[in-house]
Amino acid sequence: MRFKKHLLTAAIGLTLSFSSHASELETLINMLHENGMVTDEQYGRLMNELAENKASNEQQKAELDEKLADATKPSDVEISTNGGLTLKTRDGQFSTKVGGRLQVDAATYGGSPDMGDGTDIRRARLYLAGTLYRDWGYKLEYEFDNDSITDAFITYNGFENYQIMAGNFKDPFSLDYMISANNTMFMERALPTAFNAGRHIGVMGARNSKHWTLAAALMGDTVNDTRDADDRDEDEGWGWSTRGTLAPINEAGKVVHLGLGFNYRDLQPNNEVRFSQASETSVSSVRIVDTDDLANADTMLKSGLEFATVMGPFTAQAEYIRASVERDNISDADFDGWYLQSSYLLTGESRPYKNGVFGxxxxxxRVGDGGIGAWEVAMRYSSLDLNDGAIEGGEADSMTLGLNWYPVPMLRFSANYVHVLDVDGGTFDGQEPDVFQVRSQWAF
Amino acid sequence: MRFKKHLLTAAIGLTLSFSSHASELETLINMLHENGMVTDEQYGRLMNELAENKASNEQQKAELDEKLADATKPSDVEISTNGGLTLKTRDGQFSTKVGGRLQVDAATYGGSPDMGDGTDIRRARLYLAGTLYRDWGYKLEYEFDNDSITDAFITYNGFENYQIMAGNFKDPFSLDYMISANNTMFMERALPTAFNAGRHIGVMGARNSKHWTLAAALMGDTVNDTRDADDRDEDEGWGWSTRGTLAPINEAGKVVHLGLGFNYRDLQPNNEVRFSQASETSVSSVRIVDTDDLANADTMLKSGLEFATVMGPFTAQAEYIRASVERDNISDADFDGWYLQSSYLLTGESRPYKNGVFGxxxxxxRVGDGGIGAWEVAMRYSSLDLNDGAIEGGEADSMTLGLNWYPVPMLRFSANYVHVLDVDGGTFDGQEPDVFQVRSQWAF
Amino acid sequence: MRFKKHLLTAAIGLTLSFSSHASELETLINMLHENGMVTDEQYGRLMNELAENKASNEQQKAELDEKLADATKPSDVEISTNGGLTLKTRDGQFSTKVGGRLQVDAATYGGSPDMGDGTDIRRARLYLAGTLYRDWGYKLEYEFDNDSITDAFITYNGFENYQIMAGNFKDPFSLDYMISANNTMFMERALPTAFNAGRHIGVMGARNSKHWTLAAALMGDTVNDTRDADDRDEDEGWGWSTRGTLAPINEAGKVVHLGLGFNYRDLQPNNEVRFSQASETSVSSVRIVDTDDLANADTMLKSGLEFATVMGPFTAQAEYIRASVERDNISDADFDGWYLQSSYLLTGESRPYKNGVFGxxxxxxRVGDGGIGAWEVAMRYSSLDLNDGAIEGGEADSMTLGLNWYPVPMLRFSANYVHVLDVDGGTFDGQEPDVFQVRSQWAF
Incomplete structure (x- = not known):
């Protein structure tokens, strides 16, 4: 459709060329008249006919031009796909996107404890998102695997570089968690994602620019009301979250990223909190470290430090997160964790970076176009300490090797091997499970 | 694309203009022949060439016209968006619409009883709807917030002004409930919506015309089978519902609406019914009036009277609903409720009315186009009496103030203040809670 | 849009016709010059003007041709609907389909046992499916009626006639189950579908050709993890499945189909299996035969024989399925069933057949186009024996009469009458329930 606009020019060319024979004919008639070959009366008739036809031609051509110009107006709506469906109005006022994702896993476990080999639909989502009247945005995404609403919001984007958002979305906290699960380096996020802040219903203001981002949110409870039948009449929990990132270097294939985040929660109504973590796998539901419910919990503050860099095909990413739980009449509890992961794209691609996260x-x-797709090898060390004083949730360290294959955009196949180095404390004290797992993914 | 049809005319114009120089040339040649400037033999050759070229031109032009006409046929399918996605075939045989809605609420409560401040996804829906072979329609809508099917039906529209529907849809009863939750004057419907008839699986015949509508439905049970494991082998409940509306005046900005409805339910298999209502809020799940399960209930008849009017920016709407429960071996129970609500659109819009409901x-x-959107102030008084004889469900009256802002079509932001004047009887006898709540909404 | 390509030819025609008057004019000028009516100098000027204009015309026409050719390039994306939404890129690299189905049932029961008259949404699904980079495919379908993921997979189709699939899909086993529930001859599949293999997460390789198909799959567990909280650390069940079909005759309206299938399951972790069946109805949840949980079950092998034929409007289809359960320390259990069903399309259509299943x-x-749609009458006898030794699940035989009306493509209305001839053994020994049920369906 994008070639239609040329027709207008073409139509003008058409008009010009129409007049040309008339000019030669007029020259000839003038000559013949000069030479006395046609009489004055005949000359007058010819000139008259010429003028009449010229006028009628010009009018018809003007109409034609106008109609052609109308006819060749580009269509108001563009539609495209590279997975799902994208529709945009050419004036930029509206857009609609239907998309989704599917992640299918299989895992086998070694060592102890027994974890239960098997398969799993890890994520299966569809969403509808778009733009309304240029400045407004909306999204509704549903996770079919556990029947839950994920992103569900309305945004205002009328102030350049700023975004105001209301609805259900991720608290801005932790690089690992902010990166879409479609794009993480490994199949599962690192152990310290036990401290991710999750999604809540709330409002957020965010500023995104090339070299820094800042987001601050005031959040209520999760979509699924966490109040029991007993405490229905008590206020829901609430919190705030903020994350700032700095990218002093941000070019294609060359990124340095620093980040700092805080996430606060008032733990009403049930005044409980629980941290636990699986061995970077999700087919098994065994949690190798687990604090169990911490009662009398009043508030919780999480803080996180982020570092990442991209140097051509190489990416490194590290975070340290600490969670402090303030408890009534009991000593406070502090837990922390960190990870360092890096990957190398054997086929030379670079990990894209924008607005403080990786894409x-x-x-x-691509495969089918003379290529072998993109191949990436990755390595991670992560550590999570859920022991504090009398609380013996366990401490775990794990090493992970990963291989990712992206045969074409939108598709990804991954294989991960996780070795838990040692669990120290908790139910699985001293145990060292192994995980081998694979994933097939489409996402757009 | 809508200008394409003009091209056919343009192409005809083109043909006409092509012949014109030939006519002048022919005139000239005739003159020259008359004047003896060209010989008869030369004249013959010229005329021949002229005729041959004319014929060949005409043929080529006819082909061109045909091809242009073909080329400029409008595309068979039109696609558009103003939120979501709409597709129509130009012959009117098919259409498809992907749409949805999101309502995100936050509420804070005052007075007693405690109700629990918090946030909530009130509604989050996606739907697929459309037309098949002009006369048939379909819809499937899902509510993600509580994992339930809402509209799911097939319609036949082959008889003008009539509609036959089979599937799951709202029983035709009560103006307040028939109006889409996207378009209600306040965030929540009035107290008497405790008597709304809900959705059931069934069949309906409806007639819609400018000045009156009539709908009658035979309905089975709800989508979620209400039979317990114990009574799986008993028949489901069933009922009928009918609603008639009259609009003696129905012009843009000038409407008078009268309505009458009846809804009957056979309350098998469990022979129970329960009426309860929150204080026109849904973040809290506290029900300020509640009959609890009424056992031995055999059948139930609801009847409702509706009145509404639009006068320019002003809307008024009122209903009275009565529910009578016939019980075996116990005295029957009668409950009722009413409300009167009105609004004024400060920016001059009028509430649209069609087929017996408001849009x-x-x-x-709109905002972003030199405007401030539409602003509406609204006020409501509603009353619900769930006391009858030994049944002390409570009686409640409430006053509500509302403010709605529609910055652009498809978006709405609302703030409501509800004051319950008095609860008389029931668990919360004598209490007077206050509600302040806000909502962000997109819907299309 | 498909007519656009003609414009290029049209444009060429246009160029040719433009030159024609120039040729007559040139002839005339030459004659006049020969006759001495114009001087050599005048002749030179005229020829010059003629040549200049000719050159300028030709250039303009070349530009016009080029622009017209560009302008009339077909659009890159085709969009269409015949229910739902289909989008294809013209290069065959991408496609997207949004579709769904709705089946609404009502049933009334006679005889004994009591089964509970009522209504039901039998199936309500939406899906997103498509093609990525020609060789890759994806699908995600969700069943809203019971909140479950049905088809969710990724495929590779790069090898001609072969398909590799990973994700959640039907185990290849049993013709009756492989046929989409939209297209089965009766509202419910025959009694032996108690032995259908269901959907599991796994991988499959399949080969489809005109006269034979072969599919083999290695499958893990179902989407909904069947492990209890107690056995979370045990391995999930797994199995394999294979189905081969032969169609020595496969023409439009003339098909002979033979099939053979095996399905094996390792019944860990809970080592239980249960077979049960309703009387070919699904509004009631009463199961007329039921083995209850068979404990100590180790593995299970199902085998099935298929036969079908199409002769013009007539279809016959038959299957025999046997299920053998190997149990630890107890005698093995064997169950079997068979059915024979046939239908006749009164309006002369033939049942389509492709890739080993009926469409x-x-x-x-169609109705609305001078027709009455398609009308089909059908008859079935089915038998299921769930008695074996000490296990008395019951044996049932049933006769079914069916009437299907397809007013237009994508819509179907069905009425079925089922008479259970006799239940022999089990809870409902000696009982003979009747079923009358109707369905409204849209599907695309």
Whole structure:
């Protein structure tokens, strides 16, 4: 459709060329008249006919031009797909996107404890998102695997570089968690994602620019009301969250990222909190470390430090997160964790970076187009300490090796091997499970 | 694309203009022949060439016209968006619409009883709807917030002004409930919506015309089978519902609406019914009046009277609903309720009315286009009496103030203040809670 | 849009016709010059003007041709609907389909046992499916009626006639179950579908050709993890499944189909299996035969034989399925069942057949286009024996009469009458319930 606009020019060319024979004919008639070959009366008739026809031609051509111009107006709506469906109005006022994702896992476990080999639909989501009247945005995404609403919000984007958001969305906290699960380096996020802040219903203001971002949110409770039948008449929990990132270097293939985040929660109504974590796998539901419910919990503050860098095909990413729980009449509890992960894209791609998070890998040369897609090897060390004083949730360290294959954009196949180095304390004290797992994914 | 049809005319114009120079040339040649400037033999050759070229031109032009006409046929399918996605075939045989809605609420409560401040996704829906072969329609809508099917039906529209429907849909009863929750004057419907008839699986015949509507339905049970494991082998409940409306005046900005409805339910299999109501809020799940399960209930008949009027920017709407429960071996129970609500659109819009219900407000001048959107102030008094004899469900009256802002079509922000004047009887006898709540909404 | 390509030819025609008057004019000028009516100098000027204009015309026409050719390039994306929404890129690289189905049932029961008259949404699904980069496919479908993921997979189709699939999909086993529930001859599948293999998460390789198909799959557990809280650390069940079909005759309206399938399951972790069946109805949840949980079950092997034929409007279909459960320390259990069903399309259509399954009926002449749609009468005898030794699940035989009306493609209305001839053994020994049920369906 994008070539239609040329027709207007073409139509003008058409008009010009129409007049040309008339000019030669007029020259000839004038000559013949000069030479006395046609009489004055005949000359007058010819000139008259010429003028009449010229006028009638010009009018018809003007109409034609106008109609052609109308006819060749580009269509108001563009529609496209590279997975799902995207629709945009050419004036930029509206857009609609239907998209989704599917992640299918299989895992086998070694060592102890027994974890239960098997398969799992890890994520299966569809969403409808779009733009209304240029400045307004909306999204509704549903996770079919556990029947829950994920992103469900309305945004105002009328102030350049700023975004105001209301609805259900991720608290801005932790690089690992902010990166879409479609685009994480490994199949599962690192152990310290036990401290991710999750999604809540609330409002957020965010500023995104090339070299820094800042987001601050005031959040209520989760979509699924966490109040029991007993405490229905008590106020829901609430919190605030803020994350700032700095990217002193941000070019294609060359990024340095620093981040700092805080997340606060008032733990009403049930005044409980629980941290636990699986061995970076999700087919098994065994949690290798687990604080169990911490009662009398009043408030919780999480703080996190982020570092990441991209140097061509190489990416490194690290975080340290600490969670402090203030408890009534009992000593406070502090837990922490960190990870360092890095990857190398054997086929030369670079991990894209924008607005303080990493995006997904697009292969330079895709399968079916003479290429082998993108291949990435990755390594991670992560550590999570859920022991504090009398609370013995356990401490775990794990090493992970990963291999990702992106045959074409939108598709990803991953294989991960996780070795838990040692669990120290908790139910699984001293145990060292192994995980081998694979994933097939489409996402757009 | 809508200008394409003019091209056919343009192409005809083109043909006409092509012949014109030929006519002048022919005139000239004739003159020259008359004047003896060209010989008869030359004249013959010229005329021949002229005729040959004319014929060949005409043929080529006819082909061109045909091809242009073909080429400029409008595309068979039109696609558009103003939120979501709409597709129509130009012959009117098919259409498809992908749409949805999101309502996000936050509420804070005062007075007693404690109700629990918090946030809530009130509604989060996506739907697929459309037309098949002109006369048939379909819809499937899902409510993600409570994982339930809402509208799911097939319709036949082949008889003008009539509609036959089979599937799951709202029983035709009560103006307040028939109006889409996207378009109600306040965030929540009035107290007597405790008597709304809900959705059931069934069949309906409806007639819609400008000045009156009539709908009659035979309905089975709800989508979620209400039979317990114990009574799986008993028949489901069933009922009928009918609603007639009269609009002696129905012009843009000038409406008088009268309505009458009846809804009957056979309360098998469990022979129970329960009426309860929150204080026109839904973040809290506290019900200020509640009959609890009424056992031995055999059948139930609800009847309702509706009145509404639109006078320019002013709307008034009122209903009275009575529910009579016939019980075996116990005295029957009768409950009732009414409300009167009115609103004024400060920015001059009028509430649209069609087929016996009100539609949504579209701002005259939207934000981002030199306007401030539409602003509406609203006031309501509602009353619900769930006391009858030994049944002390409580009686409640409430006053509500509302403010609605529609910055652009499809978006709505509302703030409501509800003051319960008095609860008389029931668990919360004598209490007077206050509600302040806000909502962000997109819907299309 | 498909006519656009003609414009290029049209444009060429346009160029040719433009030159024609120039040729007559040139002839005339030459004659006049020969006759001495114009001087050599005048002749030179005229020829010059003629040549200049010719050159300028030709250039303009070349530009016009080029622009017209560009302008009339077909659009990159085709969008269409015949229910739902289909989008294809013209290069065959991408496609997207949004579709769904709705089946609404009502049933009334006679005889004994009591089964509970009522209504039901039998199936309500939406899906997103498509093609990525020609060789890759994806689908995600959700069943809203019971909140479960049905099809959720990724496929590779890069090898001609072969398909590799990973995700959640039907185990390849049993013709009756492989046929989409939109297209089955009766509202419910025959009694032996008690042995259908269901959907599991796994991988499959399949080969489809005109006269034979072969599919083999390695499957893990179902989407909903069947492990209890107690056995979370045990391995999930797994199995394999294979189905081969042969169609020595496969023409439109003339098909002979033979099939053979095996399905194996390792019944860990809970080592239980249960077979049960309703009387070919699903509004009631009463199961007329039921083995209850068979404990100590280790593995299970199902085997099935299929036969079907199409002769013009006539279809016959038959299957025999046997299920053998191997149990630890107890004698093995064997159950079996069979059915024979046939239908006749009164309006002359034939049941389509492809890739080893039957498709849906499309009426020859639809309602609204001078036709009455397609009308089909059908008859079935089915038998299921769940008695084996000490296990008395019951044996049931039933006769079913069916009437299907397909007014237009995508819509179907069915009425079925089922008479259970006799239940022999089990809870409902000696009982003979009747079923009368109707369904409204849209599907695309």
């Amino acid at each position: 997904g890998i697009k292969p330079n040369r | 949504g407000i579209k701002p005259n001048r | 849906g009926i499309k009426p020859n002449r």
